[in-house]
Amino acid sequence: MKKIFLISFITLMICGITSAQFAGLMRGQKVEPLPEGFKPASTNTFISEYPAVNPQTHQAIFRVVAPYAQSVLLQLNGNHEMKKDSNGVWWITTDPLVVGFHYYAILIDSVPVMDRNSRAYFGSNWESSGIEIPEGPEGDYYRFNKNIPHGQIRSIQYWSDINGLERHINVYVPAGYEENTHQRYPVLYLIHGWGEDENGWSIQGHLANIMDGLISSGKAVPMIVVMPDGDIQTNSDVRKASGDITEIYIHDLIPFIDKTFRTYTDREHRAMAGLSRGGFQTTNTVFNNMNKFAWAGAFSGFFGFPRNTTVETAYNGVFKDANAFNKKLKLFYISVGTEEKFPIKKAYEELVNHGIKNLVFFESQGTAHEWLTWRRSLYDFAPRLFR
């Protein structure tokens, strides 16, 4: 063990952090026993006791070491003042929070920083802090279940001619994919929200756990789920957006997936869905490319029709002849949290009134524009696909 500490110490020195500083940080991480009923959040780095959550009350306690700061705020559904103790440590105990995942930040003298105790979750275009509030009686559908077969998430880089760059995607393949070498699978393309990235669904969304459970219980058919990056990144030589994300999905990504995986390649076996801005990308992609997709989902992301269009003219008039549309699209799934103040139900009703069928409208009770809305949406949406 001495050897380990020697190496640790040397590593620290080389990382530019002195041992005295580190000792101070450790004191900030391994502290007095947690208040009764609280435990470290599952989203913490594994050496951090705080933030701590109370699974009964759904409250959280945050702790920030900033001895010289004048003001420290917790940014989590608004700004909340933290209070300094005599050691220069700032504290806050929250009101009860909605279960599921929340992004948060710490504002130290007006500078928003990531909480050192949290793992990083990419959102709002930076590596944000996040906290998971343990679920109540809702069930275990997004937790790891050791008693069922598990799929894999594959991290792949592929070359995009349109982007002129390699692009990173995550691809979920269901349990049995490797063994059933003659089986083909339908594909769901699943897009993250604004400011997030291609890791959002697998990390914040717990996608593998949700899909493993749905597929092993027979609630959903075995499918491949492709999670691309919804932003057009550029390398550091170019560094400016170019091209169009729908073009990349259609002309670079889908051919790559159909070449690389054992997929069914017809439109009846291809779906796309997305959350928030990913829902916008989905409608834009699917309704402009009806020869490629037969299923669509917009989670907290269908706000109506593109600018200067109506139900008659939107997406080159795809809805105009409702009967023709109804024969083509198997499902357009629209969801929203009841605490979101978006006109999503109104947009949905406009489609209903126009005679569009094969619509599902799902309301997530008590949730806002947040990951629990989207985990629930996926859990409700995926079983409806490819049947």
Added chain:
Amino acid sequence: MKKIFLISFITLMICGITSAQFAGLMRGQKVEPLPEGFKPASTNTFISEYPAVNPQTHQAIFRVVAPYAQSVLLQLNGNHEMKKDSNGVWWITTDPLVVGFHYYAILIDSVPVMDRNSRAYFGSNWESSGIEIPEGPEGDYYRFNKNIPHGQIRSIQYWSDINGLERHINVYVPAGYEENTHQRYPVLYLIHGWGEDENGWSIQGHLANIMDGLISSGKAVPMIVVMPDGDIQTNSDVRKASGDITEIYIHDLIPFIDKTFRTYTDREHRAMAGLSRGGFQTTNTVFNNMNKFAWAGAFSGFFGFPRNTTVETAYNGVFKDANAFNKKLKLFYISVGTEEKFPIKKAYEELVNHGIKNLVFFESQGTAHEWLTWRRSLYDFAPRLFR
């Protein structure tokens, strides 16, 4: 586009960041043209111009918005004072840096925080900032090469009986693994360093690019590389270390890998290597389980023998009969950077003097205890395996 901005705005509101704050941040991210010769680091979030690097001089410029701070330091191979301009923005231009990847932090009024402009790289037990200094004439061996076949990194959770918890691993499978359904592969188990995690080799290390290049050029045989977590994590109910990492490797991980992938399961087709503390885990695991491994590597991680042991008694006397050891172990690869001040060469020479063969000692020129040492070590080590 208006719709996208509406959604972006709403998302921001819900994330608890006001649009005014965000506009300020954006001004902090999209700023005046970069000085000539500089470009955004490839390790930045894709909207961040800074830190900027100069591929010719290997200097970097860092920029931190902290208008109310009294002191801002860059922690990168020591602490370096940044200077405040009239807008409350702090700047520093570094001396030339070693090419490759460096962890860094920003110290604002003594509080170490992650740079908002950097992607997160787990090191020193937190989500650290990182910067990649573009390589010089060394070559492209760790860059993505679009003209060769690519393997996949698979993200998998498996159940560990010893840990009593699911554990996350990354597994590299070479190009062709999926198609060649009757081919079996040797396996390299590759461990990260202290304070890092199972993502270190694939992200900081660029493992897939290195292996794709070595395998496609015929320099290395096609192999599976398993990258486990070298720490015993616990869930938030338990939250304390239990068990022993070598036991997890031997009794939980190896059987899971041999069950899940098409591996050769004999010792001649199984290697383990690790960097820094991962090298210590490697020697501890391999030399105590010689019936399981025939190849070993310690990158910046072989500091001699465990406490109170000698070359005669270390690891239950595995080296004692040098001839017997030489017949069993195909390779013990020991590497170190020339700028590391560790007694690694001395430990290596002790083995040589004792009559141990099949040793390779590799010195990485001009590098310290850092990722370039370990990328080079992998690049030099992997071709020697399984021949």
